[in-house]
């Protein structure tokens with residue numbers, strides 16, 4: 001350092017600045033590459049869901065003896081995956097549940113009517129499966145588009161922080177996509193998923209108690225009546241083995257009007273999302289009505305139960321949100337058998353002999369017959 | 371499924387990583403030897419650098435090895451109400467829980483599919 005000290009310092013600082021700039025650019029490049037990789041995977045997942053729906057659709061159309069136009073079907077399915085649902089305004093919340101229910105029911109029934117129109121020979125279960133394949137494709141389509149939207153924005157503004165946030169989120173989104181992908185497999189093969197725990201427990205119980213089926217006059221819903229230790233047990237679930245969650249709220253209202261005064265207890269059996277670190281297949285009991293989804297059915301059932309002063313009890317099978325969509329594992333199946341015993345215990349504990357208990361198997365009845 | 375395919379694609383790189391690791395270790399040993407023979411510190415520096423590279427490759431291999439590729443297999447249990455016979459079989463397309471399927475090999479009453487579940491298999 002003789003005379004040229006200042007110059008040396010400047011060169012040194014310039015090199016330092018250059019390297020920090022380069023390392024940031026490289027980091028951005030790395031993030032962008034990783035996000036793009038995930039995006040291609042998400043897109044592939046969506047496309048394979050669409051393909052599965054189209055193939056299943058085509059098989060059913062072929063049954064009618066008509067010539068199957070695959071590209072036509074693909075366009076139909078793609079249009080269906082792009083449909084959106086617009087939920088009612090919630091500023092004035094009076095009567096909101098009824099409105100939400102109306103929108104959801106209309107959506108569901110029009111998708112099914114559309115499928116039925118193209119495949120007149122398909123039975124109820126097959127139509128439900130296609131409708132749900134379309135729904136899964138719709139979910140995957142939304143995820144892909146939403147992530148792509150954020151990525152494009154982040155890239156346009158060259159925002160390091162947006163990319164970083166998106167990148168941090170992706171593993172969680174990927175888990176969800178994986179679950180959806182497995183749901184496609186379960187739907188195509190019509191095997192029960194984790195969410196089918198409720199109907200599985202119910203059918204196991206019905207089989208054990210040698211229950212007789214009774215008609216409630218509610219569509220998509222199946223009911224049994226049995227005797228257990230001197231108590232009458234009414235059991236309801238969605239009508240299987242298609243992909244359906246039934247109309248449990250309407251069924252509950254029917255049961256309450258038919259059996260009214262002698263009803264003592266209402267038990268809902270459902271899958272429950274566990275916390276990380278909890279064991280899959282653990283069984284918990286609780287008070288209240290356990291039904292997932294938007295909350296429309298839960299609201300209606302809660303109203304009926306409050307009106308008639310019925311005790312709401314719940315038996316829950318814990319699983320992760322992904323496992324609820326994955327084909328049911330052997331551990332979860334054994335958990336269902338345990339849950340069945342807990343339900344029997346609860347009936348003996350809370351219902352006097354001669355009284356009636358209502359058991360509701362909540363969830364998708366995919367792959368579970370009647 | 372797409373994620374499994376990605377994992378398989380990545381797993382294909384494993385031999386390349388192993389070969390590179392061996393090469394790098396040989397170079398590092400050579401450089402270390404040169405340092406002890408000539409006592410020139412630049413050899414030691416280079417040896418250290420190659421050891422860093424070896425470490426990176428090793429972590430890469432470790433990550434690839436830890437990646438598990440699992441596949442789901444669907445099973446079903448058919449059972450007889452009459453005599454208690456039950457058997458675990460591979461799932462057949464179109465079967466569902468409570469479907470009657472064939473008859474009992476012991477007593478001839480119709481068999482019922484009592485359970486369907488998946489088991490994970492590692493490859």
Ligand SMILES: [Zn+2]
Pocket residue numbers: 450451452453454455474475476477478479
């Ligand atoms: Zn038998």
